[in-house]
Amino acid sequence: MGNNVTGSVAVIGGGISGMLSALDLANSGYYVYLVEKGPAIGGVMAQLDKTFPTNDCAM
Amino acid sequence: MLTLSELIDVKGEKGNFEIDILKKPRYVDLDLCIGCGACAEKCPGKADDEYNEDLVKRKSVYVEYAQAVPLKYRIDPETCLKLTKDKCGNCEEACPTSAINFDDKEETVTIKTGSIILSPGYKPFDPSQFDNYQYSNYPNVVTAMEFERILSATGPTMGHITTMPKVPVNPKKKKDKELAAYRKDPKKIAWFQCVGSRDINKCDNAHCSSVCCMYAVKEAIISKEHAGDELDCSIFFMDMRTPGKDFEKYYNNAQEKHGINFIRSRVHSVTEVPGTHDLEVVYADEAGEIQKEIYDMVVLSVGLEIPEETRNLAEKLNIEMSPGGFCNTSTFDPVSSSVDGIYVAGAFNRPQDIPQSVLDASAAASAAGDDLSPARNTLTKKLEEVPRINVVGERPRIGVFICDCGSNIKGVVDCAHVTEYAKTLPYVEFADEPMFACSQDTQDKMVEYIKEKNLNRIVVAACTPKTHEPLFQETLENAGLNKYLFEMTNIRNHDSWVHKNNPDMATKKAKDLVRMAVSKAALSEPLKEEKIPMDERVMVVGGGMAGISAARSLSAQGYEVHIIEKQDRLGGEALKLHKTPKGEDIQKKLKSIAEDVNANDNIKVHLNTTIESTDGFVGNFKSRITENGDSSEIEYGAAVLATGATAHEPDEYGFGMDDRVVTSLDLDRMLIENSAELDKMNSATFIQCVGSRDTNRPYCSKICCTHSVHNAIELKTRKPDMDVFILYRDIRTYGENELLYKQARDLGVIFIRYDLENKPDVRTENGSLVIKARDHVLGQPLEIESDLLVLATAIVPRKDEKLANFFKVPLNEEGFFVEKHAKLGPAEFATDGVFICGSGHYPKPLDEAITQGKAAASRALTLLGKKDNLFTSGTVALVDQEKCSSCGVCVAICPYSAPSFLEEGRYSGKAEINPVLCKGCGLCVASCRSGALHLKGFNTDQIFSQIFALDEVV
Amino acid sequence: MGNLIEHIGIERERIHFSWISSAEATKFVDVVKDITEKVRALGPNEKFKKIYN
Amino acid sequence: MDTYTEKIRSIAGSLLKEGKVDRVIGYKKGSIPMATNPFAARTVEQARELVFNSTCVMNLANYITDSSETIAVAAKGCDSRNIVTHIVENKIKRDQVYIIGVPCSGMVDKRRIIEEFGSDLTEFSENGDEISVKSLDKEEVLKKQDYLRDCCTTCIKPNPVVYDELAGELVPEPEVKNRFASVEKIEAMDPDEKYQYFTDLTADCIRCYACRNACPICYCPTCFVDESGPQWVGKGQNETDIQTFHFLRAFHCAGRCTDCGACEEACPMGIKVREFTKKLNKDTSELFGWDAGLDQTKRPPLDTYSPEDPDDFIK
Structure with missing residues (x-):
């Protein structure tokens, strides 16, 4: 493989894990394509009201 | 970021993929739209709002929700009048930036990437196929997702719980109007668990969805908070599965503090009480008696399911899937799919909750990065810097x-x-x-x-x-x-x-606000952000599987790692385990991993080593270690704490008195050694929750149910005519481990439930080992004579206060490390530069420990990646040493350990702030009696000037 | 602090601590309304007030 | 308490002789009856001038801060508690101070005696539980117990809480029925009465800051009342500014005040300054189970950050 690799990653799905994968990768020096089928990222978590245990807003 | 886009095809291989992506039209120009909402105000179109689970209507031009990213509108081509009937066009007229583009077309783009991460997520199970719960027919039967929106302050009812939630707030149809007349505040709500999970009779989902027990408890508690204590909440369940960190406490609280009823039963049917729309629930109680109860509302705790389109995609990419449609991964590479270079994260990997998905995300990121490290920083851009104008001493303009x-x-x-x-x-x-x-x-x-x-x-x-x-x-x-x-x-x-x-x-208030801001701005000064030097080496404390995984990821991306292990070999608790629930041979794998680590030039393993002291902060740590009795010092920029946990030493059930009573780990050892004794035995019994979920240790140890079930299968497979019993409280084989539970029952393992008040009684009678319990089905006392009694012992934390002190990280009351954020920061500490993985955080099986190890590495990588642009914030506290009285309030009160005393020089003994550690919270500033502390950017003068400006009369 | 203020004769209702997360808009509104009403009911504070001439 | 004098002198003498300490802080007889002044003995000779009696009201903890010398100090119960506070707040190290513990049976309220006998006393002496006072026109023997300072009547720890050596037998711990009775009286008032009470209380204040200067825990290099940028509080004789000074000073003492009475003793206008601090002592005692100066290892409750804080006041 050597040095002939592409320094970018495609992340398919913009839910909580997709978003965070993308952030981690971008912050450690890779170009990221975040591909989401809906009009905005956020996934199911954005639909939740509050989360255990702190009752933080899921937003 | 590509939204409204779907992956169609992948070509190429690891390192160099070519991906075709179908971009669907948005009809709104992303660059021009400013998210003002003028278009939606004028839009006459209406559509079901999917975000609110179709409980309300939204416009045809819309954003999903107020906090959406990108906050750009989109036209729904299905309901837009212009796109469907070529009428209207109001939005185009209303848009102040001419962002509307009705001619937007679908297009396919091809991108080149080195790795792919699949995180397509799940869909909540659709319960309309079940006739016994009447979801499609009764307006008061809702899914948990719908209920979640009802609870939400941004939802259709703004958080107010009412019955008939599926009926529009302002009904137009005659039928809806009639139903709306029945709307009331519910007095009794029931949750049904395992709807679309652990069920192969009515649907094909054999797995446990892992999340429903917790969310049902959460919804019940929040319902009570919203509707008052009089609300009666009941949860109908098979096993309560609350094995995560602090979950058990939450469950206990729900029972004791919030008075939520937990009923162990699978509901038979639901029927409407004629003329009321109230629901009669028929179920069998624990004694087997049929009970009938009337509820105002029923919430179905629907499971997680992999949608058809995801399965098709996976098939197309040749990715192996489990029967449930989840991605097949191995215990030792828990985020790698069967295709090289394609990684998975989130619910597609396995049914899991938010913190697990977050860990998956980071782990997948580091795994994806491992392949590409030679190309790191080749495609990212650096911003140009504009030279700074010096404004110090100038009159404010x-x-x-x-x-x-x-x-x-x-x-x-x-x-x-x-x-x-x-x-x-x-x-x-x-x-x-x-x-x-x-x-x-x-x-x-x-x-x-x-x-x-x-x-x-x-x-x-x-x-x-x-x-x-x-x-x-x-x-x-x-x-x-x-x-x-x-x-x-x-x-x-x-x-x-x-x-x-x-x-x-x-308008008057706007003037006040502007006047205040101007008066503060006049006093503002340019602030410097100090550059933080960064040592690129990492120290991993603990050479168990979590620590090793973190070290391997870091070294793969070119960073030097020190592993500190106090034992004389790598592997930690995994050295005592036989096989993974997936059947992989742990010892064989461990051996090859340890060899791999030892051969790795980037990893320096320190065995028989303890840490004596630690100093410093993010980017600049220094520790004194004792290795084989010799003392030395190592410097590093980040630390990963992977110190793990140990097995509880039981003091009950005759352990230590009778050789036939052993712990789970003892049984593993016998299996590893392939002990001949095992073949002599004709019966074996397991007791679960030994030392877990009791008053001393109120948490669930998470791994023991799966471990015992798996070992029971192992015994049954070795010797099919062996009698195997498992005495349990709740079987917590979450996720696809549920399949093992089923396999065990099919193989004839007998499961007997006990509760905390009636623990099994173990005694030796006439030389044989007798276990007395109570049969939960028949309600009869029961005696089991057994050749072997295996105690599934709790996992206990090391409670290493010294280590916690070294890195200024907190321990919870049980002695586990407290992560930065239970949901969003599960692999790091609030202290910058210190990361956490493994069972020191909470008991977890191997695959989860490895995932967390990789995730901790990924989090550390993002820090190390900032090497040349890691700066302190400008808004940090500053000590005026002339005024400092050395009283130490700031040192005591700071949650981040930023203040300390100067040790030498003119101001020796006075306080100073380390800007790297300071978060600018202002606690020290507020508590300094001597007025020696200031928060840069929020000086007392600035605050006063704002307050006085407010007081000025316009 | 509240205790001290009360001790010197300033009505307790004039000071209030509340923990409101950025997500709790409704709670913020409720708290502000509640305090505004309470303070309105008390009327203007005439004590411990510096008069500038 | 006269018996302590000899013992203090001998301890001080040998400490200085052996060079164990650089100075011994105690009291010396003043020029008029009932006057005892703080005194630092640096030589064996000077050590013979040290005295101790029921008029040694000054809090000696004031004189040990910010020094590199090794200091011995004769400490009553209250002084010792202030020394503990100083150790906690980095004003002196424990091994730098040699504490000569003086069990205390209470100090005499000089202000009251002067009120009853006039300011020109000719003689004051004590003998066990009795004190005899002579002025130009009268002479009386009084029971000391009836003439104690107010803060001594509610003192819970008359014995030193920390010491290296004792100057006498420990006295029995008194039974204080209700040390916060005065606070409760105010608490029972309605807001207007309370405000009036404090307005009257501070009406005589001349802002000389004697209370602050006498207080062992008021040691900031620049006090907030003296600052001009930012100017926290006006500097004139404005009623509100005066009250602000008193309230804020009290708040700065919250959880740290040992109720030693130095502030009241120092006030030339006879203002009952402790009415402010006492309330906070009661609150810290009730809310946190905390009394200042008892524990060298713990910081006062308002000085610490703990995620476990009960936060009851937050709604």
């Missing part, structure tokens, strides 16, 4: 921008008047009223104005600094000004929105 925000602000506040008023304030050189302060052309103009008018302080009165301050600060930097010479005040959320009906007062 303030520029004020009053944003109209379309009609959002201007519709209420007289912006022109406020702008004129701003011009009269002291030090204000220039004031302008842009329609949208955040739009790109305004930004460009701002830069011009700053240069042209020689402005040295900027005030923007617009929306919230939370989202927009960084944007404006960037603009200042583009104009050569220090970004702290900026002040923002919110005349939208705090003013035009809340005083909609009182424009005069709103």
Whole structure:
């Protein structure tokens, strides 16, 4: 493989894990394509009201 | 970021993929749309709001929800009148930036990437196929997702719980109107667990969805908070599965503090009480008696399911899947799919909750990065820097921008008047009223104005600094000004929105806010962000599987790692385990991993080593270690704590008195050794929760159910005629481990439930080992004679206070490390530069420990990746040593250990702040009696000037 | 602090601590309304007030 | 308490002789009856001038801060508690101070005696539980117990809480029925009465800051009332500014005040300054189970950050 690799990653799905994968990768020096089928990222978590245990807003 | 896009095809291989992506039309130009909402206001179209689970309607041009990213509108082609019937076009007229484009077309783009991460997520199970729960027919049967929206303050009822939630708030249809008449505040709500999970009779989902027990408990508690304590909440369940960190406490609290009823039963049927729409629930109680109970509402705790389209995609990519449609991964590479270079994260990997998905995300990121490290930083861009203008000593020349925000602000506040008023304030050189302060052309103009008018302080009165301050600060930097010479005040959320009906007062308030901001800005000074030097080495404390995984990921990306292990070999607790639940041979695998680590030049393994002391902070740690009795010092930039946990030493059930009573780990050892004794045995019994979920250790140890079930299968497979019993409280084989539970029952393993009040009794009678329990089905006492009794012992934390102290990280009351955020920061500490993985965080099986190890590495990688641009914040506390009285309040009160005493020099004994550790929270400033502490950017003078400015009469 | 203020004769209702997360808009509104009402009911504070001439 | 004098002198003498300490802080007889002044003995000769009696009201903890010398100090119960506070707040190290513990049976309220006998006393002496006072026109023997300072009547720890050596037998711990009775009286008032009470209380204040200067825990290099940028509080004789000074000073003492009475003793106008601090002592005692100066290892409750804080006041 050597040095002939592409320094970018495609992340398919913009839910909580997709978003965070993308952030981690971008912050450690890779170009990221975040591909989401809906009009905005956020996934199911954005639909939740509050989360255990702190009752933080899921937003 | 590509939204409204779907992956169609992948070509190429690991390192060099070519991916075809189908981009669907948005009909709104992303660059031009500013998210003002003028289009939606004029849109006559209506569609079901999917975000609110179709409980309400939204417009045809819409954003999913107020906090959506990107906050750009989209036209729904299915319901838009223009796109369907070529009528209307209101939005095009209303849009102030001409962002609407009805000619937008579908297109396919090809991108080149080195790795792929699949995180397509799940869909909640659709219960309409079940006839016994009557979801499609009864208006008071809802899914948990629908209920989640009902509870939400941004949902259709703004958090108010009512029955008939599926009926529109303002019903138009006759049938809906009739139903709406029955609407009331519910007094009794029931949750049904395992709807679409652990069920192969009515659907094909054999797995446990892992999340429903917790969310049902959460919904029940929040319902009570919303509707008051009188609300009766009952949860019908098979096994309560609350094995995560602090989950058990939450469950206990729900019973004891919140008075939620937990009923162990699978509900038989639901019928409407004629004439009321109330629901009669028929179920069998634990004694087997049929019970009937009336509820106002039923919530179905629907499971997680992999949608058909995801399965098709996986099939297309040749990715192996489990029967449930989840991605097949191995225990030792828990985020790698069967295709090289394609990784998985989230619910597609396995049914899991948010923190697990977050860990998956980071782990997948580091795994994807491991392949590509030679190409790191080749495609990312560096920003150009504009030389800074020195403004120190200059008279303030303030520029004020009053944003109209379309009609959002201007519709209420007289912006022109406020702008004129701003011009009269002291030090204000220039004031302008842009329609949208955040739009790109305004930004460009701002830069011009700053240069042209020689402005040295900027005030923007617009929306919230939370989202927009960084944007404006960037603009200042583009104009050569220090970004702290900026002040923002919110005349939208705090003013035009809340005083909609009182424009005069709103205008007056806007003037007050602008005056305050200007008076503060006049006193602002440029602040320096100190560069933090970064040692690129990492120390991993603990050489168990979690620690090794973290070290391997870090070394794969080219970083040097020290592993500190106090034992004489790598492997930790995994050295004592036989096989994984997936059947992989742990010892064989461990051996090859250890060899791999030892051969790795980037990893230095320190065995028989303990840490004596640690100093420093992110980027600059220093520890004294004792290795084989020799003392030495190592320096590093980040630390990963992977110290693990140990097995509880039981003091009950005859352990230590009778050799036939052993722990789970003892059984594993016998299996590893392939002990001949096992073949002599004719019966074996397991007791679960030994030392877990009791008053001493109120948490669930998470791994023991799966471990015992798996070992029971192992015994049954070795010797099929062996009698195997498992005495349990709740079987917690979450996720696809549920399949093992089923396999065990099919193989004839007998499961007997006991509760905390009636623990099994173990005694030796006439030389044989007798276990007395109570059969939960028949309610009869029961005696089991057994050749072997295996105790599934609790996992206990090391409670290493010394280590916690070294790194200034907290332990919880049980002795586990407390992570930064239970949901969003599960692999790191609040202390910068310190990361956490493995069972020291909470008991977890191997695959989860490895995932967390990789995730911790990924989090550390993002820190190390910032090597040359890691800066402190400008807004940190500063000590005026002349005034400092050395009393130490700041040292004691700071949650981040930023203040300390100077040890030498003129101000020896006085306090100083380490700007790297300071978070700018202001606690020390507020508690300093001597007035020696100041928060840069929020000086007392600035605050006073704001307060006095407020008091000035206009 | 509240205790001290009360001790010197300033009504307790004039000071209030509340923990409101950025997500709790409704709570914020409720708290502000509640305090505004309470303070309105008390009327203007005439004590411990510096008069500038 | 006269018996302590000899013992203190001998301890001080040998400490200085052996060079164990650089100075011994105690009291010396003043020029008029009932006057005892703080005194630092640096030589064996000077050590013979040290005295101790029921008029040694000054809090000696004031004189040990910010020094690199090794200091011995004769400490009553209250002084010792202030020394503990100083150790906690980095004003002195424990091994730098040699504490000569003086069990205390209470100090005499000089102000009251002067009120009853006039300011020109000719003689004051004590003998066990009795004190005899002589002025130009009268002479009386009084029971000391009836003439104690107010803060001594509510003292819970008359014995030193920490010491290296004792100057006498420990006295029995008194039974204080209700040390916060005065606070409760105010608490029972309605807001207007309370405000009037404090307005009257501070009406005589001349802002000489004697209370602050006498207080061992008021040691900031620049006091907030003296600062001008920012100016926290006005500097004139404005009623509100005066009250602000008193309230804020009290708040700075919250959880740290040992109720030693130095502030009241120092006030030339006879203002009952402790009425402010006492309330906070009661609150810290009730809310946190905390009395200042008892524990060298713990910081006062308002000085610490703990995620476990009960936060009851937050709604």
